[in-house]
Amino acid sequence: MVTSPALRVNGLRKAYGDVVAVAGLDFEVGSGECFGLLGPNGAGKTTTLEICEGLLAADSGTVEVLGRTWDSAPDELRELLGIQLQETQLSEKLTVDETLTLFQSFYRNARSLSEVIDVVELGEKRSARVGALSGGQKQRLAVACALVGNPQILFLDEPTTGLDPQSRRQMWDLVSQFQADGKTIVLTTHYMEEAERLCDRVAIVDHGRVIAEGTPNALIDAVDLTHLPPPEPRKTHATLEDVFVSLTGRTLRDE
Amino acid sequence: MREPDAVFWTFVFPIILAAGLGLAFRQRGPDRAHVGVIAEHSSPLTESLSGDSSIIVQSLGDSAGALALRTGKVALLVMPTAKPDSVRYVYDPARSDAVTARLLVDRALQAGAGRTNPVRTTDSFVTEAGSRYIDFLVPGLLGMNLMGASIWGLGFAIVTARSKKLLKRLMATPMSRAQYLLSFLISRLVFLVFEVITLLGFGHYVFGVPLRGSLITLALIAIVSAVSFGGLGLLTASRAKTIEAAQGIMNFVMMPMWILSGVFFSAANFPDAIQPVIRLLPLTAVNDALRANMLEGASLAAVSPQLLIIAAWGVLTFFAALKLFRWR
Ligand SMILES: Nc1ncnc2c1ncn2[C@@H]1O[C@H](COP(=O)(O)OP(=O)(O)OP(=O)(O)O)[C@@H](O)[C@H]1O
Numbered sequence: 001m002v003t004s005p006a007l008r009v010n011g012l013r014k015a016y017g018d019v020v021a022v023a024g025l026d027f028e029v030g031s032g033e034c035f036g037l038l039g040p041n042g043a044g045k046t047t048t049l050e051i052c053e054g055l056l057a058a059d060s061g062t063v064e065v066l067g068r069t070w071d072s073a074p075d076e077l078r079e080l081l082g083i084q085l086q087e088t089q090l091s092e093k094l095t096v097d098e099t100l101t102l103f104q105s106f107y108r109n110a111r112s113l114s115e116v117i118d119v120v121e122l123g124e125k126r127s128a129r130v131g132a133l134s135g136g137q138k139q140r141l142a143v144a145c146a147l148v149g150n151p152q153i154l155f156l157d158e159p160t161t162g163l164d165p166q167s168r169r170q171m172w173d174l175v176s177q178f179q180a181d182g183k184t185i186v187l188t189t190h191y192m193e194e195a196e197r198l199c200d201r202v203a204i205v206d207h208g209r210v211i212a213e214g215t216p217n218a219l220i221d222a223v224d225l226t227h228l229p230p231p232e233p234r235k236t237h238a239t240l241e242d243v244f245v246s247l248t249g250r251t252l253r254d255e
Numbered sequence: 256m257r258e259p260d261a262v263f264w265t266f267v268f269p270i271i272l273a274a275g276l277g278l279a280f281r282q283r284g285p286d287r288a289h290v291g292v293i294a295e296h297s298s299p300l301t302e303s304l305s306g307d308s309s310i311i312v313q314s315l316g317d318s319a320g321a322l323a324l325r326t327g328k329v330a331l332l333v334m335p336t337a338k339p340d341s342v343r344y345v346y347d348p349a350r351s352d353a354v355t356a357r358l359l360v361d362r363a364l365q366a367g368a369g370r371t372n373p374v375r376t377t378d379s380f381v382t383e384a385g386s387r388y389i390d391f392l393v394p395g396l397l398g399m400n401l402m403g404a405s406i407w408g409l410g411f412a413i414v415t416a417r418s419k420k421l422l423k424r425l426m427a428t429p430m431s432r433a434q435y436l437l438s439f440l441i442s443r444l445v446f447l448v449f450e451v452i453t454l455l456g457f458g459h460y461v462f463g464v465p466l467r468g469s470l471i472t473l474a475l476i477a478i479v480s481a482v483s484f485g486g487l488g489l490l491t492a493s494r495a496k497t498i499e500a501a502q503g504i505m506n507f508v509m510m511p512m513w514i515l516s517g518v519f520f521s522a523a524n525f526p527d528a529i530q531p532v533i534r535l536l537p538l539t540a541v542n543d544a545l546r547a548n549m550l551e552g553a554s555l556a557a558v559s560p561q562l563l564i565i566a567a568w569g570v571l572t573f574f575a576a577l578k579l580f581r582w583r
C-alpha cells in the first residue's frame with residue numbers, strides 16, 4: 001500500500017518562547033494511509049499538524065506534503081488539503097448550507113454540497129444555524145468543510161473528542177470511506193480504540209518527540225505484559241494504552 | 256437581520272439621538288432677552304422697558320436680582336444709580352445673550368429718553384429650513400453613523416472570527432485574502448442603504464431637513480465614505496486578539512473625530528493651528544461633503560476635494576490592513 005510518501009516530516013522543531021512544543025520529530029505517511037498521532041495533552045500533536053498544514057512556521061526541520069513544500073507551492077497545497085482544526089468555531093449565524101457554500105467557493109474543483117452533506121449525514125440540518133447544532137453535528141460540519149474542497153490529504157485534529165459513541169462511529173465510517181477512495185489521512189486522537197480501528201500506523205508522541213511508531217498491532221505485540229504496573233498484567237491482550245504506559249510509565253490521559 | 260443588537264445601534268440609536276437633539280433645539284419663538292430690574296413694578300425705568308416687545312422684564316429686589324443673575328434666569332440686571340437719569344448694567348460679557356440683552360435694554364432706554372435713530376433700518380427674518388441646528392446636526396450624525404457602523408461592525412466581526420480561530424481555518428483554504436477583506440467592505444454597502452435611508456428619511460420628513468443637492472451625488476458620498484471607513488475598520492481590527500483590545504483601539508481612533516470633525520458643532524471652532532489636520536480627517540471630509548450637498552446643494556465637482564480625501568483614506572487603510580492583518 002505504501003508508495004511515495006504523502007507526508008514526510010524531518011527533524012521538526014518548534015518552540016513557543018521557553019516551551020519546546022516539538023523537539024525534533026520525524027515521520028512519514030504513505031499515500032493512501034491513515035496515520036495517527038497519539039499522545040497526552042501538550043505532547044505537540046496540534047503544533048505538528050499546524051506546521052504540516054502551513055499554518056505555523058517551524059523553527060527548523062522540513063515538511064513535504066504530496067511532494068511539495070509550503071515555501072514552493074503554498075497555493076497548490078491549499079487546494080489539495082482538507083483540514084479540521086482542534087478549536088475552530090464556525091460562524092454561528094450562518095446555516096449549514098451557507099457555511100459549506102462559503103468553503104466550497106474557495107476551491108477550484110470542489111465537491112457538490114449535497115454529496116458532502118450526505119457523507120456527514122447532516123441532510124436534516126441543511127438550513128439549521130450552526131449555533132443550533134449539537135457538538136457532534138458541529139464536529140461533522142467541520143469535517144464536511146474539510147471534505148468539500150475534494151482534498152487528496154485530510155488532517156483531522158481530535159475529530160471525535162467530546163462525541164458520544166454513536167457520533168464517534170459515524171465519524172469513523174466517514175474516515176474509512178475517505179480512505180477507501182485511496183486518499184491519505186493524518187489524525188490525532190486520545191482514544192486508543194479509535195487509533196486501533198482506524199489507523200494503519202500510529203506514532204506515539206510525548207514531549208515533542210516520537211517515542212514509538214508502527215502498526216497498532218506491532219506496537220501492542222511489543223509490549224511485555226508482565227512489566228506493566230498492576231492491574232494491567234492480568235490482561236491477555238495489550239492495548240495501545242498499555243503501549244503508552246509501558247513506554248512512559250504514565251497513562252495516556254492523565255491531564 | 257441576524258444581529259438584533261447591531262440593528263439597534265446602527266438604526267435606532269441615531270434616530271433617537273436626532274429626535275432628542277432636534278427637540279432640544281427646536282424652533283422657539285423669536286429670541287427675547289430676560290432682564291431683571293432693581294426697581295418697583297411701576298417705576299418709570301420698568302415701564303419704559305416693558306414697552307419693548309423683545310425684552311421680558313422682571314422687577315426684583317437686590318438679593319433676588321443677584322440670585323436670578325447667578326442662576327441664569329435673567330441675562331442682565333439693570334440698576335438705577337444715585338444720580339438721576341443714569342443706570343448700571345450688571346452682566347457677564349462672555350455670555351452672548353447677556354451682551355444682546357445689554358444692547359436691547361440700552362436701545363430701549365435711550366429711545367425712551369428721546370434718542371432718535373439717524374439711519375432708517377428694516378429687518379427681514381430668516382426661518383428657512385437649512386439654517387437651523389437640526390439641519391447642521393443630521394448630516395453630522397449621518398457621517399458619524401457611517402464611521403461607527405463601519406468600524407464597530409467590521410471590527411467586531413473580524414475580532415470574533417479571529418478569537419474563534421475562524422480566520423486561521425480560512426487561512427488553510429485557497430481563499431484569496433485580499434478578496435476576503437474586500438468582502439467586508441462590500442458587506443458595508445448592503446447595510447449602508449438602510450442606514451442612510453432611515454436616518455435621512457427621518458430627518459427629512461420629521462424635521463424637514465433639506466436635501467438640496469443631487470441625490471446621486473449624496474449616494475456617491477455615502478458609498479465612498481462607507482467603503483473608506485470600512486478600510487479604517489479593517490485597520491483598527493487588523494491586530495487585536497480580543498474584543499476588549501479591539502474596543503480600546505476603536506475608541507482611540509474614533510474619539511478624536513467625534514470631537515474634532517464637526518458632528519455636533521462646527522469644526523471651525525477649533526484653533527487655526529490645527530485646522531489643516533482637522534481638514535484631513537476622514538470624518539471632517541465626510542461631514543463637510545454631506546453638508547455641502549444637503550444644505551447648500553453643492554455639485555459633485557464642488558465636493559470632489561472631500562471625496563478625494565475620503566477615498567485616499569480608504570485606499571491607504573485597506574492596504575495597510577492587508578499588510579498588518581493577523582490571521583491567527
Ligand atoms: N500559541 C502558543 N503559545 C505558547 N505555547 C503554546 C502555544 N500553542 C501550544 N503551546 C504549547 O506547546 C505545547 C504543545 O502544544 P500542542 O497544542 O501542540 O499539544 P497537543 O499535543 O495538541 O495537546 P492536546 O492533546 O491538549 O491538544 C504545549 O506545552 C503548549 O502549552
Ligand SMILES: [Mg+2]
Pocket residue numbers: 045046047086157
Ligand atoms: Mg491538540
